[in-house]
Amino acid sequence: MTPSAAARTALDLTAELPVPALEDLYRDLHRHPELSLREHRTAGKLAERLAKAGFETTEGVGGTGVVGRLANGDGPTVLLRADMDALPVREETGLPYASTADGVMHACGHDLHVTWLAGAATALAAGRDTWRGTLLVVGQPAEESGQGASRMLADGLYDRFGRPDVLLGQHAAPGPAGLYPHSPGLIMSAATDVDIVVHGRGGHGSRPESTVDPVVTAAYLVTRLQTVVSREIAAGESAVLTVGRIEAGTRHNIIPSEARISLNLRSQSEAVRQRMLDAIRRIARGECLAAGCPREPEITIGNTFPVTVNDADTDRTVAAVHQEVFGAGTVFDPGPAMGSEDFPQLALENAIPYSYWFVTTTPAEVWDRAPGDTLPEKFAAVPSNHSPHFAPDLSVIAPGVRTLVSGALALLSVA
Known part of the structure; x- marks a missing residue:
């Protein structure tokens, strides 16, 4: 008609x-x-x-x-x-x-x-x-x-x-x-879910020197990730990086062995999406190396929307x-x-x-x-x-x- x-x-x-x-x-x-x-x-x-x-x-x-x-x-x-x-x-x-x-x-x-x-x-x-x-x-x-x-x-x-x-x-x-x-x-826009596991070395809260605290590392990682869009994506491009979840630990006085972070990325081109993913991988590995984590972080790409x-x-x-x-x-x-x-x-x-x-x-x-x-x-x-x-x-x-x-x-x- x-x-x-x-x-x-x-x-x-x-x-x-x-x-x-x-x-x-x-x-x-x-x-x-x-x-x-x-x-x-x-x-x-x-x-x-x-x-x-x-x-x-x-x-x-x-x-x-x-x-x-x-x-x-x-x-x-x-x-x-x-x-x-x-x-x-x-x-x-x-x-x-x-x-x-x-x-x-x-x-x-x-x-x-x-x-x-x-x-x-x-x-x-x-x-x-x-x-x-x-x-x-x-x-x-x-x-x-x-x-x-x-x-x-x-x-x-x-x-x-x-x-x-x-x-x-x-x-x-x-x-x-x-x-x-x-x-x-x-x-x-396109959307991509990313999960990061930061591996530390757990122990008693009274002896942090004997541990590698993944909570502190995760906190640095969350803060540093905020620079991906502001410092690595051109001003004319549209992108969003959201930390939607951070989980670690079971008790007040236990330093856990791992921390988990869940991210959501938004982009309007595949080139920007890949640039963000590359930056996330680099920053996560760099923060874990700086903290002396016993192993590299696990980075998993989850649901992706076109x-x-x-x-x-x-x-x-x-x-x-x-x-x-x-x-x-x-x-x-x-x-x-x-x-x-x-x-x-x-x-x-x-x-x-x-x-x-x-x-x-x-x-x-x-x-x-x-x-x-x-x-x-x-x-x-x-x-x-x-x-x-x-x-x-x-x-x-x-x-x-x-x-x-x-x-x-x-x-x-x-x-």
């Missing part, structure tokens, strides 16, 4: 969305969050709605993934994806529908993503007389751990259900509710229909974010074009009372993804359904 036809059709198909039922689904998912690869209940809720809407529905793809397929004549195959997993975060929102799972929370909005996907799939199935092609609706597990997309592909996602011609995905984000940021190119780079033509098409559906000023290019996603893995190394965008979800009253006079100051002040206070506004449920419906219609064939 042309953007205008897609916009008109999307508005028609979503004019009478069952918003109260979708809100109930969202509250239910939020109350019952599930960690990566444990999304059994969430998957069941999504599969139930897809089957009811008329999709050929399969559960257990890649572990806990869900796939719904709706073939509707000749035309392109469009894949709509939502991630389903929650985070090991203790919720502090105070919401009446707060998490009932101790220490687990939908702090990244994946419960909202599943709700949007269920609503969009139902609306598109009900309006199948307006379009031709095939819809693949994917509930993906384990985005937070970077395992979900690859596990679904390894389990034959495209061999079993058909290879899509285009992929669509969206993510809840902080910002005044009612905006739909798009970037026709790089929109999210950069998310939208196909420019596809994203401009989707952004155009969003502009028509939601009005002037609602769609803008924020530039690339330092967040990351495993969604691009579904594109098979950019062999399949895709569009990935954001939906801002901060309640108006929270945004308005946030301190600061500039947008960056306000963005820094409102609860962001992964915060124990992250609480999207329920007003974004219907618009988030419309973004998926209109985006899909812009890429499917006219009936």
